[in-house]
Amino acid sequence: MTLFPEMCQAVYNDALFNIASNKGLMEYHVHNIRDYSHDRHRTVDDYTFGGGAGMLMKPEPIFEAVEDVLSDKKEGEEIPIILMTPQGKKLSHAMVREFSCYDRLVIICGHYEGFDERVREHLVTHEVSIGDYVLSGGELPALVLCDAISRLVPGVLGSDESAQTDSYADGLLEYPQYTRPPEYRGWKVPDILLSGDHGKVDKWRRKESLRRTMQRRPDLLEGISLSKQDLKLIEEIKEENPELQDLI
Numbered sequence: 001m002t003l004f005p006e007m008c009q010a011v012y013n014d015a016l017f018n019i020a021s022n023k024g025l026m027e028y029h030v031h032n033i034r035d036y037s038h039d040r041h042r043t044v045d046d047y048t049f050g051g052g053a054g055m056l057m058k059p060e061p062i063f064e065a066v067e068d069v070l071s072d073k074k075e076g077e078e079i080p081i082i083l084m085t086p087q088g089k090k091l092s093h094a095m096v097r098e099f100s101c102y103d104r105l106v107i108i109c110g111h112y113e114g115f116d117e118r119v120r121e122h123l124v125t126h127e128v129s130i131g132d133y134v135l136s137g138g139e140l141p142a143l144v145l146c147d148a149i150s151r152l153v154p155g156v157l158g159s160d161e162s163a164q165t166d167s168y169a170d171g172l173l174e175y176p177q178y179t180r181p182p183e184y185r186g187w188k189v190p191d192i193l194l195s196g197d198h199g200k201v202d203k204w205r206r207k208e209s210l211r212r213t214m215q216r217r218p219d220l221l222e223g224i225s226l227s228k229q230d231l232k233l234i235e236e237i238k239e240e241n242p243e244l245q246d247l248i
């Protein structure tokens with residue numbers, strides 16, 4: 001549900017969304033909130049009671065857009081109604097996974113200074129933000145959410161990419177990767193990766209994932225269960241990178 005349907009449609013018509021839709025695995029429908037306004041000026045915003053700068057999204061068009069689209073909702077069908085707002089819960093992989101389990105989702109994008117509070121209280125089931133910065137509207141965040149959810153629908157990505165998703169899901173950052181040529185401007189690809197020894201390659205990748213996570217996102221390590229082998233690799237990394245000595 002948006003005031004900028006062309007913008008949303010343009011993104012669907014490209015990239016991953018189209019892949020998912022072409023394969024018949026997902027459907028996206030863009031709805032213009034303005035189609036549900038009540039006057040010939042197609043008004044969707046209004047002044048705030050009590051005064052103050054800025055306009056708010058009026059409740060009627062949003063309620064009626066959602067009710068119209070869900071008019072075929074079955075008894076007992078659970079459909080999250082997600083409001084994109086900087087006041088929402090910050091989007092995480094766990095939330096994306098949870099949303100990907102539903103048959104249908106409604107995502108509402110806002111503009112202006114925000115929403116009439118009754119939208120939050122009586123219509124919306126989830127409020128989602130994509131980070132601690134303010135954007136001019138909910139469309140880009142909604143598209144971020146759709147993209148992330150699409151990737152978790154079985155069959156949308158090829159097996160190579162799915163495997164990559166899994167390694168994100170394991171909570172560590174990706175290890176460094178290289179392609180041809182094996183030497184470029186004198187910069188060499190690590191020998192182990194050219195060795196053909198899969199055992200060594202796997203161990204190297206695990207270690208570099210751990211190193212990269214320790215360097216860039218030590219906070220991620222707290223939520224992860226580490227094997228004995230991981231702990232050994234972490235000790236090696238600390239020897240090699242004294243600046244990481246005090247981590248975990």
Ligand code: 6GU
Pocket residue numbers: 083084085086088128129130131132133134135136137138141142
């Ligand atoms: Cl969901 N909306 C807006 N307007 N700004 C944001 C956001 C959402 N998430 C982060 N910044």
